[in-house]
Amino acid sequence: GPDAPEAESTLPSLGDGVTRRDVMKAGAAVGAVGGLAGCAGLGNNTATESNSGGDVPDHKVPPGEHDEYYGFWSGGHAGDIRVYGIPSMRQLTRIPVFNRESAKGYGHDDRTTEMLEEAGDYTWGDSHHPSLSETDGKYDGEYIFVNDKANGRVARVNLTYFETDAIVDIPNVQSVHGCCIQSPDTGYVFANSEFRTPMPNDGRDVNEPEEYVSVFSALDPESMDVLWQVEVDGQLDIVDSDKDGRWVLSSSYNDEEGVEVEEMTKDDRDDVKAFDVPAIQELVDAGEYEEVNGVPVVDGTKESPHNEGDDPIVRYIPTPKSPHCVEVTPDGKYGMVAGKLSPTVSIIDIEKLATADDPADTIVGQPKVGLGPLHTTYDDRGHAYTSLFIDSQVVKWDIEEAVNAEKGSEEPILGKIDVHYNPGHIQAVQAMSTEPEGNWLVALNKLSKDRFLPVGPIYPDNDQLIYIGNDKDDETGGMELVADHPVYPEPHDAIFAHKDKIEPATTWDPEDYDEEFVSEEDSRVERVDDSTVEVYASVKRSEYGLRDFTVQEGDEVTLTATNIEGTQDIVHGLAIPEHDVNLALAPQDTRQVTFTADEPGVYWIYCTYFCSALHLEMRSRMIVEPS
Ligand code: CUK
Ligand code: CUA
Structure with a gap:
């Protein structure tokens, strides 16, 4: 190129x-x-480890004690979600989402395999934006929703079990980048398509890029049905909801609708979009849409009749070229649009969205923050923190001062701190809800360069923990860098909730799945027909309900297994060599796996989780008789 x-x-x-x-x-x-x-020329920073002697609470959590917060990280093109404790930054677990993963047997048992197959049967995804469900503007600990940029999907993680329980392949959309819930009450999940495509993308208009469209989708958080879509001009990117359930703001680039970088950056401006959700829902209810691939699609382009007059369904707000993100303040007053190519953040006054005659008037401030601003997060004291990708810094600034200052002013800046290196997202505790805590911030730095032992040419990212609880009149505004953490590629975003908001189960409730609970007495083999066998086995320390079972060469075997134990942390595995069978069974959980027994012989079934002193002896035999 x-x-x-x-x-x-x-x-x-x-x-x-x-x-x-x-x-x-x-x-x-x-x-x-x-x-x-x-990402050229990144050597412009001198590391400063700690800039002042303020009182920073200990970020090291002593042995046996718990962190105060959960952190949920997207895994980027690893396709998963990672769960960390904050402030220790210890990784607690990973939740496979778009990726198959053997430790938790995800994409190995029939339940999760069928879900992945129905969602397009891709082997990977690219998760960027985890969004925690809310009730009344507060994280309610029920779900995380997350996008797949690679395949235009949205997944839901059930936080009772820390397991993905739904994935939707969204019609009319190639790539979902922005993803957020409607605040304050998770009425919808919103998903922005990033790549413009023909509508539908079935071979029509392939050589007419001016016909390609970008689409804003609304999903039902419970059924995960795609409720409606809005087609817009330009190209959507990242999305955040206001705190009143009305406006949803989308950053947006490539207003030129170009297909090559020179075309995408030709003009001076882009249009950030603000969607009036109740107004769109009214149009859908009134049948004012075109159905494409089973989804109601509302016309939200500039020329649309729905955008004429005083109450447009989509407001096109002119901003400097190629803004990166939008994040709404915890009080719901402003949406911050970081400039990326512009060294500014544009402050959108959300109240003005309904009243301003000229959409440009909704921008009430535009502080000059530094080079390459990408993402903004918040404390509980009226400060914003913006990542500066090119400067490799986090800048702290005063929100109301920025509204009062001249556009382009540096006055509102309270301090800057070097990070290592090139931050993308930054996130502070509970900053996406109405309850920011204002203590810890993590900079998700894309490059680590010299910060860790070298591990070959693909480097870890560097997540840096910064304490923001002290407001000081110094170079950094009181921000203190307290720890580096290498991260496997490549998280984009994270979201942090107080530990009291998350209530994970310790065992499964059999009411929550469809498979048959198999007790010891239920363990059995049932021949269904000439070529199909069902096997049922209980599982406990240190035995399977069947010491062995016999099938015929060529049989399709459906094996259902239940971990009948109720003891926390006693997980069993069920693996069958040379058959690609690998179940992970938490207490009271049942999983099914279907496979073909196509080679005669003896196969030792074994347990993968080290569960007791007799773990190695915990075995069963599958005997496949020659036909
Ligand atoms: S994006 Cu990656 S750094 Cu997908 Cu939120 Cu900004
Ligand atoms: Cu059961 Cu090891």
């Missing part, structure tokens, strides 16, 4: 109060657009 364009020739002007020169200055050091595109 072509080289990244020369900054001089293609850089757009950057909007109010911000000159091309600001970015050109950075261009000397890091190559501006080229720096963003190719």
Whole structure:
């Protein structure tokens, strides 16, 4: 492909109060657009480990004690969610979502395999934005919803079991990037398609990029049905909900609707979109849509009749070129749109969305924060924190001061701290809810370079823990870097909830699944027909309900197994060599697996979880008789 364009020739002007020169200055050091595109020239930071002697609570959690917060990290193209304790940053578990994973038997038993198959049968996904369900603006600990950028899907993780329980392959959409719940009460899950495609993408209009569209989708959080979609001009990206259930803000780039980078960055401006959700729902209820692939699609383009007059269903808010994200403040007053190519954050006044005659008037502030602003998070004291990808810094600024200051002002800035290196998302505790705690912040740095022992050419990311509880009049505004943590590629975002908000089960409730609970007495073999056998086995320390079972060569075997124990943390496995069978059975859980016994012989069934002193002896035999 072509080289990244020369900054001089293609850089757009950057909007109010911000000159091309600001970015050109950075261009000397890091190559501006080229720096963003190719991550070149990252050596402009000197590490400063700890900048002041303030009182920072201990982030090390002593042996046997618990962290105060759960952190849920997306895994990026690993496709999973990782669960950390904060502030220790110890990894507690991983939840496979779009990826198959053998430790938890995910994508190995029939229940999860069928779910993955029905959702497109891809072997991987690209999870970016985990969103915790809310009740009354507070995390309620029920679900996490997360996008798959790779295949246009949204998944739901059940936080009782810390297991993915639904995945939807969204019609008319190739790539879902933004994903969030409706606040304050999880009435919908929203998903933004990032890649513009023909509608539907069935071979029509392939050579007419001007016909491609980007789509905003609304899902029902319980049924996971796709309720409706809105087609818009330009290209949607990241999304966040207001706190009143009305407006949903989407960052957006490539208003030019180009297909190559030069075309995508030709103009000066992009339009961030604000969706009026109740108004869209009314149109759907009134039948004002076109059905495409079974989904009601509402016209939300600029020319749409629904956008004429005083109450458009989609407000197109002009911002500087190529903004990256949008994050709504915990009080619901503002949506912050970080500039990426512009060194500013545009502050959208959410109340003005309903009243402003000119959508441009909804932008009530635009502080100049530094180079490559990507994401913003919040404390409980009116401060915003924005990641600066190119500067490799986190900047702290005062929200109300930024609203009162001139656009392009640096006055609202309270301090900056170096991070190592090139932060993407940053997240503070409970900052996506109405209850920010204002103590810990994590910078999810894309590059670690020299920070860890080298491990070959693919490096870990570096998640850095920063304490933000002290407001100080110093260089960093009181921010203190307290720890580095290497991370397996490649989380994009994270969300943190107080431990009291999450109530995981210790054992399964058989009411919560469809498979037959198999007691010791129920253990049996049933021949269904000439080529089909059902096997039922209980599982406990240190035996399977069947010491052996016999099938005929070529039989299709459906094996159902229940861990009949009620003791916490006693998990059993059920593995059959050379048959790709691998079940993980938590206490009281039942799983099924279907396979073909196509080679005669003896196969030792064994337990994969080390469960007792007789774990190695915990065995059974599958005997496959020659036909
Ligand atoms: S995106 Cu990756 S750093 Cu997918 Cu939220 Cu900004
Ligand atoms: Cu059961 Cu090891």
